[in-house]
Amino acid sequence: MQAAAARLPFAVLEPIMAAFERVNYPPTTAHSLRSPAAASQIGRVEDSSMDSIETTDERELVDRLRRREEAAFEHVIRSYGGRLRAVAFRLLRNDSDADDAVQEGFLSAYRAIESFEGRSLLSTWLHRLVINAALMRLRKRSRWQETSLEEELLPAFRGKGVHARHLSRWSETPDGAAERTELCTWVRETIDQLPESQRTLLILRDLEELSNQEIAELFDLTPNAAKIRVHRARQALRTLLEPRFVSER
Amino acid sequence: MNCDDFRAHLHEYFAEELPALEAVGIDEHAAHCQACGSLMSLARELSCRQLVEFLHQYLDGELGEEEMAVFDRHLAICPDCTAYLDSYRKTMKLSAAALLSGRVTQPAEPLPEGLVRAILEASRKDRR
Numbered sequence: 001m002q003a004a005a006a007r008l009p010f011a012v013l014e015p016i017m018a019a020f021e022r023v024n025y026p027p028t029t030a031h032s033l034r035s036p037a038a039a040s041q042i043g044r045v046e047d048s049s050m051d052s053i054e055t056t057d058e059r060e061l062v063d064r065l066r067r068r069e070e071a072a073f074e075h076v077i078r079s080y081g082g083r084l085r086a087v088a089f090r091l092l093r094n095d096s097d098a099d100d101a102v103q104e105g106f107l108s109a110y111r112a113i114e115s116f117e118g119r120s121l122l123s124t125w126l127h128r129l130v131i132n133a134a135l136m137r138l139r140k141r142s143r144w145q146e147t148s149l150e151e152e153l154l155p156a157f158r159g160k161g162v163h164a165r166h167l168s169r170w171s172e173t174p175d176g177a178a179e180r181t182e183l184c185t186w187v188r189e190t191i192d193q194l195p196e197s198q199r200t201l202l203i204l205r206d207l208e209e210l211s212n213q214e215i216a217e218l219f220d221l222t223p224n225a226a227k228i229r230v231h232r233a234r235q236a237l238r239t240l241l242e243p244r245f246v247s248e249r
Numbered sequence: 250m251n252c253d254d255f256r257a258h259l260h261e262y263f264a265e266e267l268p269a270l271e272a273v274g275i276d277e278h279a280a281h282c283q284a285c286g287s288l289m290s291l292a293r294e295l296s297c298r299q300l301v302e303f304l305h306q307y308l309d310g311e312l313g314e315e316e317m318a319v320f321d322r323h324l325a326i327c328p329d330c331t332a333y334l335d336s337y338r339k340t341m342k343l344s345a346a347a348l349l350s351g352r353v354t355q356p357a358e359p360l361p362e363g364l365v366r367a368i369l370e371a372s373r374k375d376r377r
Contacts, residue, residue: 068376070373077360077365077369078360081360085360159266162329170336183347187347206344237340
């Protein structure tokens, strides 16, 4: 686990996390994650400025974690654990693997708290650690390497690079709420049919809202290679979605 | 070969599926007809494969001005790539909408008590 925590270049990731944390964990959300009891536990002082409460709370909490105070660690686990477990479950689709990833993520945080410099929110940092733990589990699965299926889902060309077949314009997506809900459910099921690595990339990009740079760090790729992987995952999804939007000719 | 025949067979020409004699007819027509010659130049400028391969950069505005213009010129003459671009954009929107709506309909539950205790216990072992 020490090695796992060391894999993440925190100094590189932190400034990037800071830019994205407002999307993932807006201040009100982070605040609402705390129960009143938990807030008093970490010595929260009432203040008219919400931002300064957040900053003071967070800094104090991190200091207590650095002192290895179990109550502070427990507070962090209880505050963020549920949401982080949901993140792990979405990636791993298995209760016991999700539990393990959450545990590994929290232990990585516990061990590496010294390297947390406070340039991102603690919640954002934990989010990345749990994702990293989940990715390590995913990589061990046999479905991770499905290069032949990945190839099949890419667009096909012929000769000097023209489309292998003529493409039709897709029909419009429905306006009605019920139809849209049904469509979203179907799209999620379709995403689940993608090769595991492509499904994971779409979840990280579109749901967890990681940047290409962050994905590059997690997958040990150059930013450009990460962009290409995300592009291919979208192309693969496009291939699977196509039959629904193209009427038979 | 007339202009209509030229246009009708251009896709097969670039797919390299035209019999050799007809392919020569395409080349000759392009050499003599200004309009079809321009179309041929545009089609040669960028292949569908290249456009699709770098589509994400086009959409993210990461291409240079001249490259953007080349992509735009290709899209103006290629219904297949135009359809691909449209469907790719729809795919991006649908993927984000579907995944985010899934998160809303499945709110996070509190961490099971057993797991909280297991993490704390593991951290204690770690400290020892």
